[in-house]
Amino acid sequence: MNCRKLLFGALAAFLSLASNAQTSRDSVYVKAELNTYSINYDKALPEIERFIEGNSLLVKRKTQDFETVRYDLVMTAAQYNEIKHRLEEWKFAVIDSKEQTIDLSRKIENHVASMDRLKADISLLQKKKEYIKGDTLLYELDGQIYDKNEKLRQESREYAEDCASIGTVNLDLYLMRDETSPSQTKVRFVNMPGFEYSFLMVGNPKPGFSAKYYDGYNLKYIFTKGKTFVDLGVFKARDVAEADSTTLTDAFNISFGQDFYSRHFGRGARKFLNMYSGYNLGFMMYSGEKRSTKTVYLSPTVGVELFKNRYVLWDLRGAYYVPIMHNYDLRGWQFSMSFNVAF
Template sequence: MRFFSRSFSWLGLFLLLSFGSISGAAAQSSTEQETYESQKRLTVGVTKYAEARGAVTGFIRTRAARVQKQEETPEQLTAEFVLPTAALPALDSLVATLGFVLENNLNAHNLTARLEELAADEQRLTMQLEYTKTRLLAPQLPAEERETLVTEAANLESRLAHARQQQQRLRTHQGQTYVVLRLYDEVSFPTGNHKVAFVNMPGVEYGYLRLDNPRAGLTSKAYQGYSIKYHFTRGKSYFNLGVYKPTEKNATDSTFINELFVINFGQDFYPRNFGRGRRQFLNLYTSYQIGGFILNRNDDQKNDFIPNLNLGLGLELVKTRHILLDNKASYFIPLDKRSRDLRGLLYQASFSFVF
């Protein structure tokens, strides 16, 4: 038992020291950044990672005054470097051409005010140090008081050296920006482990179905109607539930289909080379819907459920953080022996909003 207790004690001490070292390094890095005229944080998702990585590393190699850190994996690049403030517009122009800029923050500091504060501290510490040294020259000074004054003088000298060092560092860093840049391959974005981002986004959808082979007395040439559409991931994954009515009425034939009650699950997929749906306008995508519909006839004697599959191509007209205006065309394919009578071209337009 004594052996295990001693082992756990050593393990706890090791973890404590390790954590303290990491925390200290992070604090030191943060303090170092604050000595620069400004700090900039950039996060960029790209579709062509190899080319973007080459462009960024080339920019750092030719423009950076100093590279603090550069870490690379097959899916992302993290770089911390010092850049002349005058070169920031060139950096912004570069990353805008690489992909979707997810974060672009710039924090500026007034180094002049900080320098004035440090100069005042230096003057105050110098006066305190001179006074302490003068007291040390006093004759017949008690040993205990001398020891206290020696310790105080050493402390003042250390603080004075730090203040002078900080002033020199601030003067050196004037006109420079500390940049933290993260570059992600969008295949792994945003977390690198393919987690699903859920969203609560209801909406309404208009649908117009034009049949390829309408049959007289059985179907109309076209059906149209409205449905409720609910997005639950940013992917986009969704359900829709609605009713389509015939554009041409027929009250005489008992077998005439006067209503299609539809329910579907669907997903949309953004092409890799067309922005992956991150633009605010005109995002191209492919889609599928799978589900089924219930046929309601005039006689209400037999209401069949028929599974269906839709394959389509869509275009997001407007897309912001809060609204989505979307439309697409797909081919409506009933998975039934009566497919010939009911298949056709389906157009859908929808408006959705974040709730």
């Protein structure tokens, strides 16, 4: 008899767990993100629009400009899988993607409990009205009933929205034009002034001619997406003795540079950690107390955008400074950090 009770108890517990697991699986939806770019943007975008219209997808929000379009879509899992499959056919490359399964069972249970509690409160308040004759108290009860009904309507609305979300996929789809490909010749101008600090470490400083370290303070102006910029500023030598009248202690700098995003690291579309390579072509005029010199230089660069959005850009880069004149005595590593703001 005891064995039979234990068996029935274990079976009941198993069925309860299975029921809860099934309820959990039946009360979920998927929140997904797809960030993409395409060299065939203008031809592919109408295909996506036709897919959205032909499958009657719910478009919760859409934002679009010349370079990008973002959709907030609701669809079935089958439609989501079809979009992922057809992105390659539409010539869109995926930069990154995210998927998160969200269980709504607890949230729905809370909605039901809240609605039941509000209905009970409303019923109790309405019964109280039958025994109250004072106008002031009746007015207060009517106000409480109104507030409870408003909360009940809000809970019912949220409950209906959550129930409608079960089994669906909420997709944030971001499509970007690949502006850095050879087929894209249109220049997109921006207006992003900013400041750049540089640290130049000369590899083979010549005593009495060049210092080991120079601090640079530049105004950096970015004027195209992609990106193209100019620097204008000064460099000051560190740790030069006051009695040293021959070392080059100051320098005026003007340069032109371009950065190029890698196809394999997101094409600059991320908010964080966009990697790039590029070059700086510039002119520097050095001066000291008793001597001066000038040189053209070329610096290959690599860098990473620490943070970027539509309004600001925080950038870190490294370069190898290669002057044409006095190459051996002035060349070295240069590290820079800049911050630019869009106007």
